[in-house]
Amino acid sequence: MEPLGINFGLWLIEFVIVGATIGLPIISLIDLARKKLTGMSLAIWVPIICAVPVLGSVAYWIIKPTAEGNV
Numbered sequence: 001m002e003p004l005g006i007n008f009g010l011w012l013i014e015f016v017i018v019g020a021t022i023g024l025p026i027i028s029l030i031d032l033a034r035k036k037l038t039g040m041s042l043a044i045w046v047p048i049i050c051a052v053p054v055l056g057s058v059a060y061w062i063i064k065p066t067a068e069g070n071v
Contacts, residue, residue, distance in 0.1 A: 025049050028057040041065055 028049050048056040
């Protein structure tokens with residue numbers, strides 16, 4: 001595959017980028033559903049994670065919202 005300009009290093013980098021772009025938001029949305037958030041916090045987190053997948057997911061994992069604020 002070297003004549004085509006595709007080597008293992010390039011393939012590995014692309015795999016990590018695509019995995020982070022697709023996998024991280026999916027994992028974040030699943031965790032968001034498990035926390036059973038309701039109301040405004042759910043209405044804010046879902047569009048952020050979907051609109052800006054990697055940055056929104058990283059922000060979600062840094063902030064780690066809890067269901068306690070949704071009483």
